[in-house]
Amino acid sequence: MSKTLSFPPVYQHAFLQASENLRQSLLLANRYQTPVTPVNYAVWYEYVSGDNQDLVNSIDTRLKKNDPITPEVTQYLYEKYVLMGMPERLSNTNNGLKLVVDNTLENISRVEAAASECNEGLTQSQVKLESCNDIDELKTLVSQILTNTQQITNSSGELKTELTRSTEEIMKLRQELEAVKEMARTDSLTGLLNRGAFDNELQKLCSKGHAFSLVLFDIDKFKRLNDSFGHLLGDKVLQFFASLLKSHSNDIHIAARFGGEELAMLFVHCRLEETFMITEKIREKFAASRLKKKGSHESIGQVTVSAGISTYQNNDTPISLIERADQALYRSKADGRNQVNFI
Incomplete structure (x- = not known):
């Protein structure tokens, strides 16, 4: 029996009960002229079983107001009360993780490019130092070395800042995943396991x-x-x-x-x-x-x-x-x- 909210939904009705739920679901679908699609059937099945109280209350409220039960309404009820909003939350979390990974890889690539450029400059300075006999040229080379070194330091600092920010974002997303995981295990009304x-x-x-x-x-x-x-x-x-x-x-x-x-x-x-x-x-x-x-x-x-x-x-x-x-x-x-x- 699909006794409580869980994701994905769990149905364990006995044959006779499931058959009766089917009969009542089809009657309601016909009465309110909702096409018998998998989504609409799931909504009416949950309704007649009486196990999903939040969905029952929502439909009863609409029926008392004589509000139409359109496919748009049943789709909304299905996503909110049957799927419990899980696909959207998982999609948002997945997109968030992808964004963090993409940003981190972009920052690493940028720092690698800057480091490669600085390394090439330092290599050229090293070659020139080996044959340098002029004090002014030596000063110029030291200045270039300091500039390249500072660029590497700045790039490393920027990368560290970005990695810290990425770590914080990952921790937030991890908490969201934990919340989704806990929600999938918990009955929304009582706070007990579902x-x-x-x-x-x-x-x-x-x-x-x-x-x-x-x-x-x-x-x-x-x-x-x-x-x-x-x-x-x-x-x-x-x-x-x-x-x-x-x-x-x-x-x-x-x-x-x-x-x-x-x-x-x-x-x-x-x-x-x-x-x-x-x-x-x-x-x-x-x-x-x-x-x-x-x-x-x-x-x-x-x-x-x-x-x-x-x-x-x-x-x-x-x-x-x-x-x-x-x-x-x-x-x-x-x-x-x-x-x-x-x-």
């Missing part, structure tokens, strides 16, 4: 065979919360819960947005008992919180979360771990929500 990065971390842990546990969290009745108070408040609830996960990660465990209102944690080198205890603390603290409407002291009431835990076993794959955690989560939901179960 689904793609989470899947990579889970795969690494399974391949190493280390002891760890997977916890899937699902905020209870989240759709009703969105319907009652709006998506913006729903986003605030997700951000608050994400902050609880961050506070319990301790730079060891891994917290991620699994998708929609589902979040996940990987408890590394952590026994089941300890994982269960930490998960219970998170659940209790969230249930005890009384979130309020923005700009108001009115509480939205109790919001709870259900959780399911699975612990790594020999020959486990990411899929088998997720399936067991999902089964445990389903049991928590079926037994009344606001509880933790494990398998």
Whole structure:
């Protein structure tokens, strides 16, 4: 399931769900008369899946205003919310690096030419010195030598200045690349790892065979919360819960947005008992919180979360771990929500 923002997008919907998304996407494309191009289909697919909340909010806003959904609009939505602006940022960074390299090579070539010219002048002065017997001619030669030497010094200084400037530009571009790399791993709403990065971390842990546990969290009745108070408040609830996960990660465990209102944690080198205890603390603290409407002291009431835990076993794959955690989560939901179960 394409659960959260990632670049490139990750889709893991089951066959029936993907087929239903296809059906709904084609209906919307027909209703709003948008050609079924790969870009338009991707936008409507993301919309009906409900996983890309920023894109959903943007389209809903346009539909409420009766604004047309033109190919230009879908192209904009695709680049901003599906590709997350990555191609443009990567292109800008690539162009910046090319410019820095070109300028540096140009400066080096210029200094090499100046140095070659000065070296030729010094060689000529050396030849003349060997046969020089006149004091005035000697003074002229010394003056030429000093001039050539000063030119080399100036050119070296200019090159040093340009290289320093180039180094600073490269450092800025390096920071931009790091930011792009981090953005590709991070969910924009919660600041946690996105689904793609989470899947990579889970795969690494399974391949190493280390002891760890997977916890899937699902905020209870989240759709009703969105319907009652709006998506913006729903986003605030997700951000608050994400902050609880961050506070319990301790730079060891891994917290991620699994998708929609589902979040996940990987408890590394952590026994089941300890994982269960930490998960219970998170659940209790969230249930005890009384979130309020923005700009108001009115509480939205109790919001709870259900959780399911699975612990790594020999020959486990990411899929088998997720399936067991999902089964445990389903049991928590079926037994009344606001509880933790494990398998």
